[in-house]
Structures are given as structure tokens and as C-alpha cells.
Amino acid sequence: MPLITGAVAVGRSLLRRHVVPKRFLGRRPHSSGGNGSSAPGTVRVNATTIEGKDVSFTAPCGMTLMEALRDVARVDIEAACDGTCACSTCHVILRKEDYEKLEAPSEDEMDMLDLAPQVTATSRLACQIKLTEELDGITMRLPDETSNEMK
Incomplete structure (x- = not known):
């Protein structure tokens, strides 16, 4: 070999x-086995796409959730500003327990979420979520529509 x-x-x-x-x-x-935990240095991510398809994958710690969805899982997420917090096209809706693990959103992120359709109490921009081992098993869905303020 x-x-x-x-x-x-x-x-x-x-x-x-x-x-x-x-x-x-x-x-x-x-994945390291049937217990749902990821290998060290990776995070298990569960997402429901706009089309309603459930996608589960592992991504390296340190990348943003937006990068993981776009580059690892190849989910169709617009991410128009490429992760600079200048649009809301990477808006995701998190499970409450996952939302509570994160630091509060910045003012810039809140401003962008104000422009997003279908915002909920657990909405975040995926470009502002850095994947860490504490987020292993993070679960979210992409909203049915996005709004690109950059056009």
C-alpha cells in the first residue's frame, strides 16, 4: 500500500x-461510531435544507457553520457576502438548546437578521457561528426564503 x-x-x-x-x-x-459523537477535532452537524431534505455530516472544528454547510456538505446556501456579516443569506434557525450554547449575537449580526425573512427567537447567521466540540450535534434548518440585500 x-x-x-x-x-x-x-x-x-x-x-x-x-x-x-x-x-x-x-x-x-x-463519525467515530454508533453513539452519534464525532471524531476528535470534528463536529457533527444536522441540517434541514430549504427543500426539506435532512443532511448530517461532520466538519472540522474552527470553520464557521456557513463554511461547513457550503464547502463540506455542499448545501445550497447563498452566502452572498462570503461570511463577512454583510447580508442575511446564511440565516439558519437553530434548535433552542443549540442556540443557548452560543454567545449572544453581535449588533452587526442583529442588524442583518432584522433584514432577514422568517426570523425566529433562535435565528442566527451561520457565518457568525464558529464550530467547536461543544457544538457537536448542532441541529438547524434553513428558512424557506432568504433576502439578499447585496443585490
Whole structure:
């Protein structure tokens, strides 16, 4: 079996690998078992898309929820401002227990949410949520519509 030594890019960080079997390169992080917990350094994310499809995936800690939805799960999320908190197109509606794990939204985020349709008491912008191990199992849904103030 061919082996590769060196660093493997994951998100914006590098993970050092001394010896990695070639067959494992390019694989996404995965669940560590049937108990629903993720491998160390990853977060399990559960989302319901605009179309009503349930998607579950793991993403590396440190990336934003918006990046995870767009880049890891390939969910169709507009993210018009690319995560700069200048629009509301990455608006998500979190489960109450997940919302309560987060710090309060900033004034800028609240201003953008004021422009979003279908805002609820547990609405947040996915670009403002940094994934951490404490958020493992985070569950949200994307609202039926978004509003792009950048057009």
C-alpha cells in the first residue's frame, strides 16, 4: 500500500501526518461510531435544507457553520457576502438548546437578521457561528426564503 508523508490541508489549518496510507487522503472526517459523537477535532452537524431534505455530516472544528454547510456538505446556501456579516443569506434557525450554547449575537449580526425573512427567537447567521466540540450535534434548518440585500 503506497504511503505519503507530510502535511495534509484541512480547512485553513494543516494537520501533520507522519505516515498516511494513500487511500485515506481526501476523505472527509467521519463519525467515530454508533453513539452519534464525532471524531476528535470534528463536529457533527444536522441540517434541514430549504427543500426539506435532512443532511448530517461532520466538519472540522474552527470553520464557521456557513463554511461547513457550503464547502463540506455542499448545501445550497447563498452566502452572498462570503461570511463577512454583510447580508442575511446564511440565516439558519437553530434548535433552542443549540442556540443557548452560543454567545449572544453581535449588533452587526442583529442588524442583518432584522433584514432577514422568517426570523425566529433562535435565528442566527451561520457565518457568525464558529464550530467547536461543544457544538457537536448542532441541529438547524434553513428558512424557506432568504433576502439578499447585496443585490
